Amino acid sequence: MSDLQAKDLHTGYGRVEIVSGVSISAALGQVTCIFGPNGSGKSTLLKAVAGAQPTWRGDVVYRDTSIRDQPTEERILGGIATMPQGGSVFADLSVDENLRIGGHTIRDRTQLRQRVAEIYDRFPALAKKRRARGSDLSGGQQMLVSVGQLLMTDPQFLLLDEPSAGLAPSVVKEVFQMLRELKEAGKGILMVEQNVRDALQIADQIYILVQGKLVYHAPRADIPDLKTLMKVYMQV
Amino acid sequence: MVTSRGFPRFLALVAAIAATMLFITSAQAQDKRDFYKVGVITSLSGAMVYGGNVTRRGYDLWEQQVNKNGGIEVGGKKYKVKLVYADAQSNPQSAADAVQRMISRDNVDFILGPYASSSTLGAAPITERYKVPMITGSAESPSIWARHFKYTFGAVPAVDRTAGEIMTVLAKQRPEIKTVSIIGMNDPFSKSTAEALRDGAKKAGFKVLSYDITPPDADMTPLISKARSLKPDVLAVGGEPNNHIAVVKAMESLSYKPKGLVMHYGVNTPDFQKAVGKAANYVIGATVWDPSLPYKDAVFGTAQNYVKLSETRYNVKPDYTQAASSAAGEAFAAALNTADLPPPLSAADKVKLVDALENVRIKTFYGTIGFEKQGPWYHDNAELKPIVTQMIDGKQVLVGPGDLGTQKIVYPQPSGQ
Amino acid sequence: MDLLLQTLVNGILIGGVYLIITLGFNLAFGVLGVIDFAVGEWVMLGGFTGYWLNHYLGLDPLLFLPVTFVVFVIVGALVYPMLARLLKGRQHARLLMVFVFTFGLSTLLKGGALTAWGFNQRAMDSFFSARSVELAGVYMPQIRLVAFFFGVLITVAVAWMLYRTRFGLSVRAVAQDEGKARLMGVNTNRVAALVYALYAGLTGMAGVLIGVIYTVTPQMGVQYTIFAFFIAVLAGLGYVPGVLLAALLLGLIQAFVAVYIGSAYSLLIVFLSLYLILLVAPRGILNRGRA
Ligand SMILES: Nc1ncnc2c1ncn2[C@@H]1O[C@H](COP(=O)(O)OP(=O)(O)OP(=O)(O)O)[C@@H](O)[C@H]1O
Numbered sequence: 009m010s011d012l013q014a015k016d017l018h019t020g021y022g023r024v025e026i027v028s029g030v031s032i033s034a035a036l037g038q039v040t041c042i043f044g045p046n047g048s049g050k051s052t053l054l055k056a057v058a059g060a061q062p063t064w065r066g067d068v069v070y071r072d073t074s075i076r077d078q079p080t081e082e083r084i085l086g087g088i089a090t091m092p093q094g095g096s097v098f099a100d101l102s103v104d105e106n107l108r109i110g111g112h113t114i115r116d117r118t119q120l121r122q123r124v125a126e127i128y129d130r131f132p133a134l135a136k137k138r139r140a141r142g143s144d145l146s147g148g149q150q151m152l153v154s155v156g157q158l159l160m161t162d163p164q165f166l167l168l169d170e171p172s173a174g175l176a177p178s179v180v181k182e183v184f185q186m187l188r189e190l191k192e193a194g195k196g197i198l199m200v201e202q203n204v205r206d207a208l209q210i211a212d213q214i215y216i217l218v219q220g221k222l223v224y225h226a227p228r229a230d231i232p233d234l235k236t237l238m239k240v241y242m243q244v
Numbered sequence: 245m246v247t248s249r250g251f252p253r254f255l256a257l258v259a260a261i262a263a264t265m266l267f268i269t270s271a272q273a274q275d276k277r278d279f280y281k282v283g284v285i286t287s288l289s290g291a292m293v294y295g296g297n298v299t300r301r302g303y304d305l306w307e308q309q310v311n312k313n314g315g316i317e318v319g320g321k322k323y324k325v326k327l328v329y330a331d332a333q334s335n336p337q338s339a340a341d342a343v344q345r346m347i348s349r350d351n352v353d354f355i356l357g358p359y360a361s362s363s364t365l366g367a368a369p370i371t372e373r374y375k376v377p378m379i380t381g382s383a384e385s386p387s388i389w390a391r392h393f394k395y396t397f398g399a400v401p402a403v404d405r406t407a408g409e410i411m412t413v414l415a416k417q418r419p420e421i422k423t424v425s426i427i428g429m430n431d432p433f434s435k436s437t438a439e440a441l442r443d444g445a446k447k448a449g450f451k452v453l454s455y456d457i458t459p460p461d462a463d464m465t466p467l468i469s470k471a472r473s474l475k476p477d478v479l480a481v482g483g484e485p486n487n488h489i490a491v492v493k494a495m496e497s498l499s500y501k502p503k504g505l506v507m508h509y510g511v512n513t514p515d516f517q518k519a520v521g522k523a524a525n526y527v528i529g530a531t532v533w534d535p536s537l538p539y540k541d542a543v544f545g546t547a548q549n550y551v552k553l554s555e556t557r558y559n560v561k562p563d564y565t566q567a568a569s570s571a572a573g574e575a576f577a578a579a580l581n582t583a584d585l586p587p588p589l590s591a592a593d594k595v596k597l598v599d600a601l602e603n604v605r606i607k608t609f610y611g612t613i614g615f616e617k618q619g620p621w622y623h624d625n626a627e628l629k630p631i632v633t634q635m636i637d638g639k640q641v642l643v644g645p646g647d648l649g650t651q652k653i654v655y656p657q658p659s660g661q
Numbered sequence: 662m663d664l665l666l667q668t669l670v671n672g673i674l675i676g677g678v679y680l681i682i683t684l685g686f687n688l689a690f691g692v693l694g695v696i697d698f699a700v701g702e703w704v705m706l707g708g709f710t711g712y713w714l715n716h717y718l719g720l721d722p723l724l725f726l727p728v729t730f731v732v733f734v735i736v737g738a739l740v741y742p743m744l745a746r747l748l749k750g751r752q753h754a755r756l757l758m759v760f761v762f763t764f765g766l767s768t769l770l771k772g773g774a775l776t777a778w779g780f781n782q783r784a785m786d787s788f789f790s791a792r793s794v795e796l797a798g799v800y801m802p803q804i805r806l807v808a809f810f811f812g813v814l815i816t817v818a819v820a821w822m823l824y825r826t827r828f829g830l831s832v833r834a835v836a837q838d839e840g841k842a843r844l845m846g847v848n849t850n851r852v853a854a855l856v857y858a859l860y861a862g863l864t865g866m867a868g869v870l871i872g873v874i875y876t877v878t879p880q881m882g883v884q885y886t887i888f889a890f891f892i893a894v895l896a897g898l899g900y901v902p903g904v905l906l907a908a909l910l911l912g913l914i915q916a917f918v919a920v921y922i923g924s925a926y927s928l929l930i931v932f933l934s935l936y937l938i939l940l941v942a943p944r945g946i947l948n949r950g951r952a
């Protein structure tokens with residue numbers, strides 16, 4: 009079963025093609041991981057799926073319909089939310105404003121207020137900081153805000169670009185615990201990660217991207233342990 | 245780069261270029277024109293475009309009239325004139341560039357110079373280097389004449405010989421005046437005007453309460469407020485017409501009207517009149533020419549006729565700058581005639597033209613033109629006397645000195661503080 | 662003492678003039694990240710719009726502020742797509758292209774205005790022109806008071822929009838990080854278009870007020886471009902609330918220098934203070950703009 013797919017996707021910047029004919033599938037209730045060296049085009053691929061980057065050739069399919077020509081707003085309304093690399097906290101906005109911009113597609117004010125309240129319920133640590141500026145938060149708090157922003161629209165699919173980067177080990181653990189819970193709640197997660205070891209703990213599907221091309225794909229079940237995967241990773 | 249096979253071709257190319265250049269230079273040397281090519285350098289764009297067009301109208305009217313009469317008479321034959329224009333863009337550097345381009349490209353015989361002293365100061369060193377005579381119909385700053393440019397002449401007396409006269413006449417007619425405040429814009433002409441007003445005021449026995457030089461673009465309310473706090477009898481301003489508009493608007497907005505307001509130049513221009521309306525009333529100024537004066541010549545007829553010519557072609561009443569610009573052409577014509585210099589002028593001819601200009605003394609519709617041969621006003625027109633004016637009900641009325649005035653200065657102006 | 666108070670008032674009211682020209686400019690800079698060198702020409706065209714309407718309809722020019730706003734919002738919305746095309750180019754080339762575009766636009770507008778209307782200075786009078794309010798010997802030109810309160814009013818209105826509305830939040834988000842904002846579903850292109858249109862509308866209105874206070878000529882734009890840039894830097898590029906403070910500061914510096922030091926030094930001192938302030942606070946006086 010695949011709920012979100014990239015099919016033979018090509019994209020890039022200016023005239024330079026960065027992602028060349030990549031096909032991936034991700035399903036609800038599963039964590040799909042994309043690994044790959046720096047500059048291989050992981051973020052670019054994710055942006056194309058999110059709609060922040062045009063798809064030059066190929067297709068993006070969500071629940072059997074092509075969304076390749078939909079703007080980001082419509083994809084969010086359809087249930088796909090994205091956290092960019094480095095998180096999505098705006099340094100000069102307060103925590104409250106950050107959450108509200110996360111729920112930008114919610115037009116109803118009451119509903120928006122309700123959603124913000126729900127996020128505070130979920131992350132009580134943020135409730136105490138609602139007036140604080142994004143730049144005044146710790147790395148862990150910023151991650152919480154980013155996740156909060158992501159959940160504002162109650163999406164079915166979460167696209168995450170290196171959610172554990174730059175975080176203290178204890179916070180990384182919390183993040184992965186959170187992702188596991190989301191997966192268990194039936195959400196689909198498509199995630200780019202450098203932290204292969206922790207990601208492997210929750211992954212269901214593994215892709216490896218090198219220089220804009222897919223070089224490896226296997227279900228988690230086919231990979232006995234981290235060592236085997238690292239061996240593959242080193243070879244490509 | 246040049247291969248052995250290509251070399252003959254290269255030589256041929258060089259020869260062709262050399263031949264072309266030779267042809268062009270010889271063509272230039274043989275340039276057998278039967279008309280005078282006259283360079284006009286003035287501001288056709290930028291902040292001074294208003295004044296630039298005043299001078300241009302003056303020069304164009306001269307061209308029109310001279311050609312209507314068949315041209316400039318030299319050695320029994322008449323030669324028409326043709327004007328070529330270059331834009332001084334309201335700044336000295338562009339004026340210098342433009343005049344340089346005009347001299348080297350158009351090979352003009354002589355030049356009718358820029359509007360405003362700043363542009364003249366930019367152009368003069370260039371005409372000096374290339375030895376091309378120039379008369380400016382507008383520049384009034386004494387700083388030009390103090391530098392003794394051999395090739396630059398001026399048709400309007402320097403402002404330090406005219407603006408001061410306002411103070412003399414004020415002191416004579418209105419002994420109750422005791423104090424003056426002065427505001428001048430920071431450009432050569434306006435600054436010289438302000439200095440002349442200050443020196444004239446001191447000579448007339450007035451106490452100068454304040455003397456401020458300001459960038460012309462600045463907001464005028466602070467300086468107006470300062471002047472008001474000093475309560476002078478007369479506020480005097482050195483500036484261009486557009487600066488005067490800014491000053492009057494600022495004064496009006498602060499509900500301030502001094503007992504006497506002096507603005508040396510431009511208060512009779514339509515822009516000023518229209519922009520400030522009733523506030524233009526009772527402003528005191530100076531001029532060196534007025535249509536009511538009994539001057540005349542063969543090209544333009546009477547001063548009154550000059551006004552008619554200008555109104556016919558431009559629907560504009562001429563001021564003294566426009567008149568002086570037209571008269572500048574007449575000075576050249578007179579000098580060409582006496583020195584017997586038919587077109588085109590060689591380099592030697594141009595030097596002779598300067599000598600002839602130094603000895604010109606002609607009567608025109610604008611008054612007499614004759615240039616100083618030495619002293620601080622070297623090559624400036626020394627023959628005209630300043631006339632003090634006052635705007636009364638939309639008309640420029642002559643108020644002095646002496647017999648030139650048709651009535652006494654109105655002072656204090658109604659509701660002046 | 663009177664002169665001191667009067668100078669204070671003059672300075673604040675000059676600041677009011679600066680405020681209305683810089684507000685939209687700084688907002689547009691914040692969102693588009695580029696300097697519109699045609700800002701002075703929008704002021705000029707706004708002035709002429711007011712002038713011609715006043716000339717033909719004879720009503721008080723201030724009554725045309727709303728019409729001018731609407732006209733320039735439309736003009737801005739028409740110009741923006743051209744700008745947007747250039748903005749989509751690659752990073753460093755695009756800044757150059759935008760510079761060339763706005764600079765060319767400014768030259769074109771100025772040249773066009775000169776050809777159409779000539780070089781004459783034109784003045785228009787409002788009911789408030791040539792009137793003042795006197796308070797303990799201090800005179801306040803009514804038209805400048807009107808302009809000042811108008812400036813404060815639109816500043817408050819723009820600040821309210823920015824800090825109290827959904828649209829304002831998305832404007833600030835786009836200004837800070839366009840990429841992130843897009844991932845949140847903000848239609849960044851539409852936000853930028855609306856902001857540019859708003860900026861054009863505000864600047865057009867500024868032109869009417871400036872035209873009434875001073876005069877209108879096709880060449881009046883340049884100095885306002887310089888001042889807008891200047892105040893925007895002082896305010897912190899892209900930081901709107903800083904504009905109020907920066908405009909007042911600049912107005913006060915000018916007034917006090919003119920009266921107590923010498924008007925000839927005012928630009929010099931203005932530049933010097935800008936330099937010193939930026940040395941201490943490279944992100945503007947409130948330290949909230951872009952470096
Ligand atoms: N906005 C952009 N404009 C032009 N080129 C870009 C842009 N963003 C990324 N690139 C280039 O595209 C290539 C792939 O970048 P991308 O960010 O997708 O890689 P990545 O795999 O996510 O790398 P990392 O692991 O470092 O995050 C790089 O060469 C990068 O320089």
Ligand SMILES: [Mg+2]
Nearest residue numbers: 050051052093
């Ligand atoms: Mg990346």
